[in-house]
Amino acid sequence: MAEGFAAALAQAGRETQGLLRERLAGHDLPVARAMEHAVAGGKGLRGFLVLEGARLHGVAREAALLPAAGIEALHAYSLVHDDLPAMDDDDLRRGRPTVHVAWDEATAILAGDALQTLAFELCADPDVGPHRADLCLSLARAAGIAGMVGGQARDIMAETAAMPLDIDQITVLQQGKTGALIRWSAEAGAVMAGADPRPLGRYAAALGLAFQIADDILDVEGDAAKLGKAVRKDAGAGKATFVSLLGLDAAKTRAAELVEGACDALSPYGAEAATLRDAARFVIARDN
Template sequence: MFQDRLAQDVAQIQDHFDLVLSTFDDLPVAHAMAHTTQGGKRLRGFLVLESARLHGVDLSRAIWPATGIEALHAYSLVHDDLPCMDDDALRRGKPTIHVKWDEATAVLAGDALQTLAFELCTRPEVGPAEVRADLALTLAQASGAQGMVLGQALDMAAETAGSPLNLEQITRLQAGKTGALFEWSACAGARLAQADPENLRQYARALGLAFQIADDILDIEGDAEKAGKRLQKDTEAGKATFVSLLGLDAAKARAQELVEQACSALDDYGPQAETLKDAARFVIARDS
């Protein structure tokens, strides 16, 4: 059921992306945006749609922030791949934007995707003004210098630090770089319904950390062709990861513990939350 629901949500988000981007001018920046919003696991958008279903929110409302968070995630990848950041030539098995076009187009495409994210979250179709304002405020907090950008800044600082990060420091780094957008996504359904998002917040915090540990494990054990990107970059750079700090077996055990915590956080929702629980199990079982 989970794989079917994920595939359904992925298709709906892609269709919505295609619809939104079809209104843009025929320019390289628009083509670059379309290029980078193709493919991917869409877990963040999936979390928006599934948490919305959990609260009885109609797809016609939830699809906008679901597509919005994927636009914001795409922007972060475009900028992360730039030569001044991680300098990657491959993303999702395709050339990165600065490789296929140029650096200026990559910067502009990332900028446009970031602003598009806020546009999509504040469209009238999303719901009452207070709901749209709440989504925009919390997305700004999750994606900016208190969230994802903070995590990226800490990651960059670690590259030139005199010693590798410890477990507490890398957990804080990843809570921003990866976890903040997962948390926003999982809480979006409750925010759309103007309900308490606390259980979903606890779920997402455990899921986000499990996701990152799984990424670190895949960086060691994964297949670059399946991952669609270069692997073992952190190892080559001598950067601390959950695997380097905990060891491979302990990292796998910690990821499993976090999945169990994530699932427990949803017990109050009963069987309706089973798809979200399956999503938590998926993040540590995936091969890309």
């Protein structure tokens, strides 16, 4: 991992988690502790993308930190609900017990609900600036039926489908389930500045798909201890993945091609986008 990117990613993680802890401080309900548990320990890639996009467009870091923390809260909500027995039924997330295991299912559902509403609270904060309504509208679309929730619904349907998904269907599924929030994160800084988000959107579209292919590869080759979650679940469930359809080597080649495409999309920003290029390369080189 490039040194500059590693430092920027770590700093973004510290700042977003710090802001989320501040917002939850003073609440003595168990659900608040469950929310803190859910947001801790992640890579913070989505918040990092918000902050980097904002930097490229001259948006103050203090303003950008609000939606950066917001997208991390929304991502955490999606993981809390995804881990529930009614969905993936996972006991481990980020190397720790999942929220419904550490507390109970009712608390996990409420924690996820509250993290989602916190995300919109942060994005709608007056300090975000004059384009905060645009941020909230685009986040609602990225998180809802046309984005993440729709992708998750397709994933659930695929588990009982008569025929496994083909490569085009999996691509559509993952563009919603994983890609929509990554794209929102990358475009948020441009939206805050009232600038054209399309170059960052093209970058994020390639990045999001490469990220999911890398996840599929890690499910096959990864170390559960490093990943902090179970591995080889997809194969055990008979799920079609990029690896099962393309083969391991071809999946790696496709991910590398997508990363190059993501880097090329950043050409309007020149050398200023070096950290975002490193982020794209990190996506397929990571081990967790």
